[in-house]
Ligand SMILES: [Zn+2]
């Protein structure tokens with residue numbers, strides 16, 4: 001079960017991938033007009049596109065040049081280095097090109113349970129002469145089960161290749177040499193009509209043999225020959241030149257047949273055809289018989305089968321899996337190509353040369369139930385008012401003005417009513433001094449500890465109130481406000497309300513997800529050292545703003561009043577006849593219900609009938625006036 | 627978030643370690659705590675399981691070395707890993723970095739744990755866990771496994787299932803949790 005509450009931030013690249021880099025400092029300033037009016041629509045967390053744009057704050061980067069958050073979808077990854085996750089050796093990219101993206105040392109994982117295998121002496125009691133095996137320390141599978149043991153405990157990859165007779169790693173083997181001789185019967189001219197022969201040959205080849213053949217073909221092509229008419233040029237270039245010269249001069253030579261080498265390699269390369277993962281067998285009775293003898297435990301699970309390149313049906317055909325390499329990657333902004341993340345290239349270090357992460361630029365949100373004992377996140381009571389504490393923490397070294405906007409009713413089939421009691425407030429500046437952080441202990445970052453944690457430490461000495469227009473609590477660089485929600489009553493499936501043709505109620509309908517538009521405004525000192533500002537002598541301040549949508553997953557809607565699901569339809573019926581809606585548990589705090597006074601204070605959402613977009617704009621405008 | 631403890635539940639050392647009176651610490655002369663580390667009630671630290679050496683031979687005295695800002699939750703166990711080498715069963719020292727969170731009831735028998743590591747539960751023998759790793763609850767890591775940095779590990783046996791973002795250090799640091807105790 002997913003833990004609640006969750007907080008995700010929407011990356012705007014969802015709307016347009018090609019976000020043009022903003023025109024440097026000019027657009028960094030807060031625009032004069034309220035552009036949210038025309039551009040911002042309520043973000044719908046339930047829409048299909050949202051799946052691709054919502055990320056936790058930790059996963060977001062920030063481009064200083066674009067003044068925009070960047071998610072994994074709108075950055076470019078560039079590989080800094082390859083390394084084996086098991087032996088932690090760096091693998092040069094040239095080796096990756098020739099040997100593939102797996103470790104070529106002694107790193108293998110278990111084909112049964114995928115734990116990493118260790119090289120052990122087959123018989124621990126005996127001394128050095130005993131053979132070595134790959135043993136799984138978790139499920140005790142060993143390479144002895146497929147009849148493979150090793151003479152020495154090093155270079156297992158080469159030994160394994162020899163044991164499995166993988167021709168790809170034995171270039172001098174018979175399979176490779178057979179290609180160098182003209183084998184017209186196997187590979188007739190491409191135009192010939194003896195295709196059945198090719199097919200029959202190719203099906204008898206194992207994937208490894210097929211791969212080896214292709215590899216030899218390309219290797220020969222790449223190596224080329226220095227004996228062609230273009231003399232000393234590398235193989236690739238000469239091939240290209242040969243192509244041009246043959247087509248341009250209109251000579252009889254065609255590509256691939258112009259050179260002796262080309263002729264051979266063209267024949268080595270088999271016709272392109274898709275590999276069948278399911279190997280056709282004409283006689284299934286042998287398979288069935290084998291299944292009967294080995295039993296269920298002798299067959300592979302789909303996970304075990306799919307991870308192996310040859311998709312074995314039986315555990316006896318499994319092979320140890322060479323460890324897949326991992327990478328360290330740097331990341332670039334897709335729009336302006338500036339580098340956002342650059343790790344140090346040493347494999348074992350976790351340091352970064354460049355690390356522009358969003359959590360250093362945009363305020364972090366945290367949310368928790370005001371009274372955690374009242375209700376569980378997993379069963380919010382329908383039609384009851386629930387109060388949550390939303391804390392905004394400022395990572396910037398300038399105080400920020402935050403405006404929160406949310407639709408009065410969340411988008412979706414079963415809208416939740418939402419009220420932010422204080423949508424416009426200030427958050428203090430962050431400081432570097434940890435001592436100060438210690439002074440305001442308990443609630444510095446990401447951990448608003450609610451009622452107990454914040455006593456005596458808040459900036460505001462007054463008592464906490466749930467009144468509209470006032471913040472609940474505030475500290476050095478954080479401010480907490482109260483957010484109220486009224487979850488809807490979701491009809492029980494199969495009841496009268498679930499009319500025909502209507503969509504079924506999904507689990508998603510039961511999750512309370514609240515889109516909140518966070519607008520941050522602050523003034524900061526100009527970074528550029530202009531001669532103008534230096535002359536004027538006074539501090540040049542620049543107004544900046546940043547707006548983003550975030551989605552708060554507050555919990556799952558439970559059953560109404562503990563009514564059993566079978567009685568759901570009755571409950572609904574009785575609901576209609578109820579004179580008043582249940583007002584929830586008696587709150588110990590004096591809270592103005594939204595219904596009590598629309599338009600009270602700065603509660604921009606009290607007025608009903610206001611469109612969501614208009615409500616957002618109104619809130620933002622109201623915030624600016626305040 | 628652990629609840630606030632009653633005063634006197636913890637013994638605070640000079641370097642700011644807070645050790646629960648209800649924890650079991652054996653062979654404390656072989657244990658090094660880096661400072662600001664919290665050891666909760668019912669934890670067991672087996673400093674007595676020291677490397678066995680031939681008589682006359684000098685050996686390092688440290689069985690378990692723990693860094694700064696570590697958090698050992700209730701009922702967790704730190705136990706140096708042991709194995710038979712040339713017919714002799716011996717324990718090997720365990721080293722734990724800074725900002726390492728050990729979940730409730732977890733038994734740690736790793737050889738090396740880096741810094742900024744979150745362990746939900748159960749860590750196998752001689753495991754090497756590098757910096758910035760998150761091990762999900764209920765994971766059993768097979769012996770001798772190496773977990774590289776920025777990994778999320780889950781399952782039985784534990785395999786790398788995800789990559790941690792660049793912010794892993796910020797997400798895994800435990801300074802705030804120390805202040806709450
Ligand atoms: Zn994006």
Ligand SMILES: [Zn+2]
Nearest residue numbers: 084087103107
């Ligand atoms: Zn390796």
Ligand SMILES: [Zn+2]
Nearest residue numbers: 110113136139
């Ligand atoms: Zn296994």
Ligand SMILES: [Zn+2]
Nearest residue numbers: 063066333336
């Ligand atoms: Zn950019």
